[in-house]
Amino acid sequence: MTHKSKVAIIGSGNIGTDLMFKIMRLSDTLEMSVLVGVDPESDGLKRAQRLGVATTADGIDGLVALPQFKDISVVFDATSAGAHAKHDAILRAHGKQIIDLTPAAIGPYTIPSVNGEANLDEPNVNMVTCGGQATIPIVAAINRVAPVIYGEIVASIASKSAGPGTRANIDEFTETTSQAIERVGGARRGKAIIVLNPAEPPLIMRDTVYCLTGEADPAAIEASILEMVATVQSYVPGYRLKQKVQFERVGDNAKLRIPEMDDEFSGLKVSVFLEVEGAAHYLPAYAGNLDIMTSAALRTAEAIVRRRQDRAAA
Template sequence: MGKVKVAIIGSGNIGTDLMIKIMRSARHLEMGAMVGIDPTSDGLARARRLGVATTAEGMDGLVRLPEWNDIAIVFDATSAYAHKAHSAVAVAAGKQVIDLTPAAIGPYTVPPVNLDDHLDQPNVNMVTCGGQATIPMVHAVRRVSRALPYAEIVASISSKSAGPGTRANIDEFTQTTARAIETVGGAARGKAVIVLNPAEPPLIMRDTVFTFSQGAEPEAIAASVEAMVKDVQTYVPGYRLKQKVQFEHIGGNAPLVIPGYGTFEGLKSSIFLEVEGAAHYLPAYAGNLDIMTSAAMATADRWVERRHKA
């Protein structure tokens, strides 16, 4: 199976890390172009040194590059606002689009949960870093439960790993992640919180997942969670549980009140995660960026495999 050429729009932290990953470890991908809007950006400078075609004129510049015709997949690591225009141009040209912004034009995609469901879509959305880290856990609880009325996640990342794009998209992060907890994770209601931690030295990404489920025993949930962790580790080796899943039975003598749902009786599960980055371009503490780029690359590799089989 030959490799297909890809372009990355966005020469910041996420785009540059993705470029390094593709060049080092992608199974079916090779770099065709790196696109930015700042000619002095480190990402564009690195791409040039590595022999990758570059442009500092955004999507318009990419379309003018001679490499454009050979590019099959476009990764967008810019912003939710800019992605709408980028996607329209790329899809019209017959390119597959992988969206690493919270724009969510295409369906939410979390590789170990629903990747194969969306391989025929021209545009798929990688949700958010918090979504990629936590939605597999929400789904792990849901798939062994009769019902999952509520799930809440808290993503804590080092402030040093939150660049301008991340900071500009905080509202979109919470909204997009919450919706994906419901539509992909399977919770009836979802909530997402992000914390930018200024601690020094910087802390590795930590995620906490609270689920409120019915119709499943703790042993079944724990086994499902551990199996899902192994699935995520196939493309994010630094993904791990910090401790065993914690459980609390909520009885009818003291039910919880969940806004928009009502009173809840059942099982509360608390799942504590750590995501250590591979340090391909960014420090290991930037697991929030690593899990996004790793999920995007896994999606593109699977796309190529599907096309080859077809």
């Protein structure tokens, strides 16, 4: 049996708690060691204690003080962009590899289905945002067939699935996702919008991707998108197209104005509509935004550990 690597999660809110359950239920590579919070009454810490996981309500300092800390190889940060800078400095000083689930973007952007193998040796990898994890694979799928001139995404999530950390990071969400659309997705220009939908009952996460490209074969683009959807589904089973990919040709006689680029466009407009249903490991299935984020972080951590094990065995 392969030896499991011990991990810790900083952040006992929605994302951190969901990730804890995924590690414990799904991973044959990672062992859940410590859950870190700042509120001793948080639901996440109480659940961890009932499951026999070590906890601390003293934040990063409490984690470092625990005897388990020396054996931890990977630390997930599921707090906020503002807190992550301090966590990063402390964890690097102790030689811990960090997977950042905040929009802090200190480390390189990582989307498992697009560049999942590229950053495994980095001391800190950034998982972008839930909207980025859902939509950037589609931008990249289109871009590998026809260069994307402009990519715009709209992520709509249930208000109940957005905890304090998510709400505090709305500006960072849009900035980080927009940059990752360009750097990972390959778009010349990217734009991101997030909507917290207060509907009752809560709606499943929906994502819309609009890409403007030069002239290209729609069938080839659709095939690339379908291939990418299948790749994401390998680690996020609830990820799916909501309807067929839509194509619209924009002629030179009726060009689109792109204000963000101060330019006009003619060519092919590709519209993709996605739905992400969560696995309900912690919050209900409508919280697909949590599921895709924690699933991507889990997939990345497992790849990091497997690479280490392969090198040790070589």
